Each structure stands twice: as structure tokens, then as C-alpha cells.
Amino acid sequence: MSLKKTIANYFDDEKGNAKGEAFLEYFISVLILINVLAIILESYQSIYTKYKFVFTFIELFSIIIFSTEYIIRIWVSDLIYPKLSPTKARLKYIFSFMGIVDLASILPFYLPFIVTLDLRIIRLLRLFRLLRVLKLNRNFKSLAVIRSVIVKTKNEILVSAILVFILLIIASTLMFYIENKAQPEAFENIGQALWWAVATLTTVGYGDIYPITGLGKVMSAVIALLGIGFVALPTGIISSAYIEEIRNLKKSQQCFCPHCNKEIIE
């Protein structure tokens, strides 16, 4: 087996060369974690000024690793999609979801050489590296199931979201008319009332805005209690889709009687 083939095996997400992959995955996971920690810690002014060179080193090291990986993946993509012509295989990788994630996570380093960018936007772009964690092999299958469930229930979830939206608008308009006189500052406009409605329906309840009139409290209680129902609805939808998904995965594996070898259809 040529060197290129060996390398391609390492980077083939679907096959997965058990031993080598495990180490590579572990290494990438740690690197992503370090990157996330760096982004968080850089926001502490005192830490940033003191350990600036450490952050620069982490950034350079990560860029070298991720850039190398990106180039290798382009190089070996003709072996991973052997049915396509080399050019098409490369384009397929570059424009795949994972290819874009790979590019986005190295871009914040190279972009400043081309255009002038706000430091904050660069930092935000670096967050794309976080998405790489989803590429890890062991997460891949579970993610596929979750994605499939979300795709299948997207219509019901959308309708639930619309119902929530309608409820929020109606509740906040009513609340604005109820509380505006008693608390002209807190419930200054429907926008403020909408902020209260979201905090109540989702049961977050920061406590920065709440009704003080009797009618407002009754209204608030109704919204909070309906909030329970609006947690129950998507939960029921997702549970139901999840159960179907798991059952379909099982059914797709045919089942035979161990005595007479005939297929059993349950």
C-alpha cells in the first residue's frame, strides 16, 4: 500500500482505521479544547496582556495543524471518492459541509493578510473550530440519528414555533395594555413586554421585569402554566420521532428464525 493510500485511510471518515484514527481523534479533540479555552481566556484583559505569547503560540500551532490537515484532505480526496475524477473529488470535499468547516477554521488566520478585519470578527470565526468536534468518528452516528429526527419533525417543530410566536405576541400586547399604566418604565412598549413574555414562557424568569397589578399577575400565571404545555409539545414530537427512528433502524436489519431459517416479520 502506497503512502498516500495509508494516509487516505487515516482521513477516511467512513471507514476509519481503528488504531491510528483513535489517536488522531484524541489529539484533535484536545487541540480543539485548548483553542476554545484560549478564546475564553483571551477575553480576560489581565490574562491576555500577561500571556499574549502563549496565545500566539497556540494560534500558530493550531493553524499549522489544521492547514496541514486541510491540504492533506484535498490531496487524498481522489482516493476517498474513487469513482469521481480527481478534480471533481477535490471540489466535492471543498464544498462539503465538513470541507467548509475545515476552511472556516483556518480562514481567520489568513484573512487579515488579504483584507482588514475587526479583531472581534476574527475571534468569532475561530469559533468555527468548535464544529470540528462534530466530525469526530464516534460522534458521527449519533449525530446522524439526531439530525434525522430533527429533519423528520421539522414541520411539527415549525408549527409549534409559530404557535409559540403567536402566543408571545398576543400575551405581550395584552400585558403592555395591562401593566403600562402601573409600570410605565418597565412595560414602556410591546418590545419590553415581549422580553417579559419570553422570560416567562421559557420559565427563565430573571426577575428584571414582572407584573405588579392583579390582572397582570393572573395573565403571567396563565402564560407560565401554558409554558409547561409548550415544553411538553416539542418533547412529545421529538420523543415520538426518536422512537420511530430507533425502530426503523432495527427493522432494517432482517431477522431470521435460528431453527428453520425463515424470515420473521414482526
Added chain:
Amino acid sequence: MSLKKTIANYFDDEKGNAKGEAFLEYFISVLILINVLAIILESYQSIYTKYKFVFTFIELFSIIIFSTEYIIRIWVSDLIYPKLSPTKARLKYIFSFMGIVDLASILPFYLPFIVTLDLRIIRLLRLFRLLRVLKLNRNFKSLAVIRSVIVKTKNEILVSAILVFILLIIASTLMFYIENKAQPEAFENIGQALWWAVATLTTVGYGDIYPITGLGKVMSAVIALLGIGFVALPTGIISSAYIEEIRNLKKSQQCFCPHCNKEIIE
């Protein structure tokens, strides 16, 4: 095909002329969104005084569109319900849920010409336009499933609500006797205690009212923990109904007797 028939096809919610409908739906969705935004922004005093003419224009434009739609729907309703006499078909549309929604969303404009109304009530009536979003074809089927689930579980949901109600009353009465001495202002009466009980059971917890005595805290902890159960109960009920509903939809496709192989229509 006559012009009337073509138009009727556009407005037939059950058939749905794919191409034309899609554009009409998109247009109506955007119009509803603009209306909702207008209602919210009008409540900002400074924005309202500055851009009053924009709001007037949006209102006039919407009224023209929605009124035209309402008249067309009345006009073509005899083609949509061909089995009924024209008069009956028209009455059927006018008194259908969707007909009432259509009327309610244009009424706030015409009513002031007939009777004197508070501006606030007119604005509230305009919120009915929001319900039009549920009429959009793509939401129709999912909404039907959700409605069917709610209808089928209404008895269990009612009993859950009664149990919650009993728990709230008992908890707030007890809490009133426990906390009244320590916080005579916060827990002034059972009404106030009820406000606390709802905020605790639904886990909103604004923080404007909470127990300070030891016994009150124990009571509060019990209610909060029971609150988890009272989220779990309706969720379980709705999940279960949802699973049955999806399974029934599948079963209704076709089903054969395992003995004589004839189709069974349940």
C-alpha cells in the same frame, strides 16, 4: 377553464395549486410579519409620532389586500364546495373558523366607521391577522396532527390541570399561614401566596416573592420538586398520544388479515 375557476384553485386550501399558491403564501406571510412588526413598533411612542404615515400606509395596504381576499373567497366559495347551493357555500365559508379569522382581521379598520371604539381594542383586534399564518398550506397538516393530539388528550390534560390547581391552592394556603408572620407584606393574603405558588411550580421564579422561614423553604422545595413531576405528566401524556397518532396515520395506509389475507378497514 374560466377565470373564476382559476382563481378558485388558487384559494382552495385543500387542493393547493402548487406554483401559484407558493408565491401567494410567501406574499401573505411577509405581509402578516410586517403587520405584526407594525403593531409592536407603534407602541414605541417616539417611533409612532415620527413614522405615523408609514404605519397608516401599511394599514391601508393590508386592508386592501385582506378585504380583496375576503371578497374573492366569498365569491368563489360555491366552486370550492360544489355540492352545496351557492348561498349555503358562501355561508359555510363565512362561518367557518378561517372565515371568521379573515373577517376579524379586517374588522378593526371598518368598525370605527360604525361604532366608537377604544384605539387599544382596535389594535388588539388587528392581532387576529396573526392567526392567518396558521392558514398557510404547509402548516395545515402539522397543525391538524397537533390539534388531533390535543383533542384526544384533552381529558387527561384537564385532570392534570385540576391536580395542578388543587396543589396550587393547598400550597398557597399553607404558605400563607407559614410566611404571613415573617413577611406580612409579601405574603399579605392567599392571592399573593398563589402568585408565589405559580412562579415556583412552573419554575419561573422571578424572585419578587420567596419564603424566608425554614419551614417555608422546605415547603417551597417540595413544590419545586413536584413541579418537575407536573412537567413530566403532560409531557408523557402528549408523547404517548403523539406516538399513537403517527402510528395510526401509518396503519390507515393498508392492513391485511393474517388468516384470510383480505384487507381490513378499521
Added chain:
Amino acid sequence: MSLKKTIANYFDDEKGNAKGEAFLEYFISVLILINVLAIILESYQSIYTKYKFVFTFIELFSIIIFSTEYIIRIWVSDLIYPKLSPTKARLKYIFSFMGIVDLASILPFYLPFIVTLDLRIIRLLRLFRLLRVLKLNRNFKSLAVIRSVIVKTKNEILVSAILVFILLIIASTLMFYIENKAQPEAFENIGQALWWAVATLTTVGYGDIYPITGLGKVMSAVIALLGIGFVALPTGIISSAYIEEIRNLKKSQQCFCPHCNKEIIE
């Protein structure tokens, strides 16, 4: 049919004389609601002193109705349990759950004639009338399903509760050692920390007590995230039991092929 039999039919919870029952149920529901409202409103000092005679009237009226019902139920219980001797039938009713609820809801009126009681205890006893709402026929079946689900899952729910209890104790002990130095007043002892732990795990979050140290915030975040799991666990258990219960109810109705009349075992 004798008068006694006609009356017995009215009060037989299992048969349920449709027409008469419906009116009786409606009447009792309204009476219970008035009683609950009276208990709440009595706690408003100003309302109580002003409308004392109204509350006295409601109390007297309710006592007459509920006492009459209690006596009638004892009287006709031999017809409701025809297989038992009259004495046994009466004792069976008196010591049944519903018989005790019936007695408890009239006791607060008669007790002060026998022993001296705190007014607060009498009021609390009057809350028992609330439980009568569960006796209403239409709620009976759904309540039975919910009770059956709770009974079947009681072991799992108990173990979940024990796990929550262990987590709460461990979290509050750790939090006490972490936050005690920074906030000696808020986290004065493990009892206070336990109050924080419950408010966090149930996601109530009143905001009267929360960590301010970095380690405390990390701990708090972990508990809050685990809280999601501890909502998911009982919900999953109850959903699962609910689905089984509904399926068993369906299975217990035998199913036959409409063509060949043989039983179909799915």
C-alpha cells in the same frame, strides 16, 4: 322504581344517570369553585371584615348541601353495593377514600361544637372540599389512568427521587465549603446550601442565593445542566408507562377480522 332507587342511581359514581348526573355535577363543581374563592378572599383582611355575612352564608349553604349529600350517600349505599349487608355497605362507603373526603369537607363546620380549634386549622380542613372535584364522573376515568401510571412507575420514581436527593446533598455540602468563605451569610450552613441546590436543580432560580466565586459558578452550572437530565428521567419513565398503559387498554379489547371472523393477534 322506588324513590330511593332513583336517588341511588343519581349518586352511583360507576353507573352515572347521564342527564341528572350532568346537572348535579355542574352544580357541585360551581359550589366547590365558590368555596375555593371564599377561602382565598377571606384571607384579604379588608374583604373579610366588609363581606363577613356573605362568607357565613356561603359556608352555611355549602354545609347544608354537603351534609345532605353525605347522609343520602350513607342511606343509599346498600343499593349501590347490593351484595353486601346494609351495615357493611354503609361502612364500606364511610371508610372509602371518597367517603373520607366527603366527611372531611363537612367536619370543619361541626368540629368547633365538640373541641376548640384554631381558626386556621378549620380553614385548612375546608380545603378538603377541593378534592371533591376529583369525584366528578368525567374526571374519574382519566384519573384512574394517571393513578395507574404513577402506581406502576413508583419504584423508578422513588429511585429517581433518591438519586436527586443524593445529588442535592453532595452538591450542597460541596457548595457550602466552596462559597462559605466568600459569602458567610448567604451560605451560612448546609441547610442554606440545600435551599440553593433545590432552587438550581429544579431551575426555579429565585435569585436570593447564588454563587459568586468562580468555582462555585462552575459547580452551579454543572448542577443546572444535570437538572435537565433529572427532568428528562422521570418524564421518560412516565411517558413509557403511559404508552404501555394505553396499549394495554387497547389490547384488552379483542380484535377480529371482519371477513373471516378469526381473532387477530398483533
Added chain:
Amino acid sequence: MSLKKTIANYFDDEKGNAKGEAFLEYFISVLILINVLAIILESYQSIYTKYKFVFTFIELFSIIIFSTEYIIRIWVSDLIYPKLSPTKARLKYIFSFMGIVDLASILPFYLPFIVTLDLRIIRLLRLFRLLRVLKLNRNFKSLAVIRSVIVKTKNEILVSAILVFILLIIASTLMFYIENKAQPEAFENIGQALWWAVATLTTVGYGDIYPITGLGKVMSAVIALLGIGFVALPTGIISSAYIEEIRNLKKSQQCFCPHCNKEIIE
């Protein structure tokens, strides 16, 4: 039956000598509860100084009971695992999960004789006694089901946790850039923003940190609404696994091939 055998029967968690066990379980449960109460009450400075001798007595009494139990369990472990050699049986018990729990719960008393330890660490170690409650026979089966569900769903739960983690990091980075200027103290760094993100996504909402800018409120609303979905996801996963688990437990009873009627052991 020899004395050792009788004792072994008492301590065999899998067989369970009904009568004796019940009493022993009851006794141990009460003792654990007393221990937990003691740990909590000791943290109240005033109670500790006043009733120090009571706490010392409880500790000594518990240590004697738990130490005796530990020695007996080592002694009889050769009868409980009769297939192993006595030494192996003893080691098996000592290094089993339950053996470690048993040791950990007596260690805090003996350790100070060997090494110098912080009093706080000793108290934390004493919390291990709480885990003994899981060893009680009646909890054992339900715990096994719950553990099995958690083990089976661990991949999906992990991926959900990763998705939550990614969402938290992205939300807090964005929020830091949005709110930092308006509230430089509250949103001083991404760490603080992360604390806000957890409190919002889990819907705890203490109210010590929340957005005040318009954009920040929109962001917060989105996170809070997504929080509902992130409660729904693990709930759906766990519900689904729970339903499968209960069904498998039922199926494992007996199953026959519909073609040749022989039993199938899956």
C-alpha cells in the same frame, strides 16, 4: 444450616432473605438518614457546639455498625460466590462497586489515625454513606433499569451535551461582544458571559446577570427558546430508550417462531 450460612443469606443482595432483610434494610435506611441529618446539622455552628456529644455518639455508633457489616461481608463472601476460591471471593467483594462504597463510608473515621486530614475532607468522605441507600434491595432492580438506559443512550447524550457545549460557547462569545460595552462589569469576560448562558439555557435565571441592550435581549430570547429544545432532546432520547428497555424485559420472557413454533432465544 450453619450460623455463617444464615448470616450469609442475610447479606446476599441477590437472594434476599425476605423477612430478616426487610428489618435490616429498614434499620440501615434510618441510620443513613440520621447520618445525613448529622452532616447537615453539624454545619450549623450553634447546633454543633451545643450538641457535639450527640454527633460524636452518632458517628461512633455508625462506625461500629458499618465496620461490623464490612467485616461480616468480607467473612461471608466465600459463601456468596461459592464458585470462586475464598481469597478470590473476598477480593471480588472488596473491589466491587459496593465493596468500595462500604469501605469509603467507614474510611473517614480511620484515616485520621494514619494521615493528617482536613476536617472538611473527612466530612465529604462521610457523604459516601449516602450511596449505601442505593444498595437497598428494593432499589436495586429499578436502579439497574435506569443504569441500563443511561448506558445505552450514552452516545446520544454525549452528542447532545457537545451540541449544548458548542451553543453555550458561541452564545457567550457573541453576548460578550454585544453586552460588554453597555455592562462592562457584568459581562467583563467570556467566562462571565458563559455563566449567563448556562443560567439562560437551563432556564434557571437567577437574575444576577442579564442583557440590557436590545440586541442582547433578542439573543437571550433565542437562547432561552432553544433551551426548550435542549430539554426536549435528551427527554426524547431517554423516553425512547426506556420504552425499548421495558419492551425487551417483556420479550425476554418467551418468544416463538411463527413458522416452526420453536422457541427463539435472542
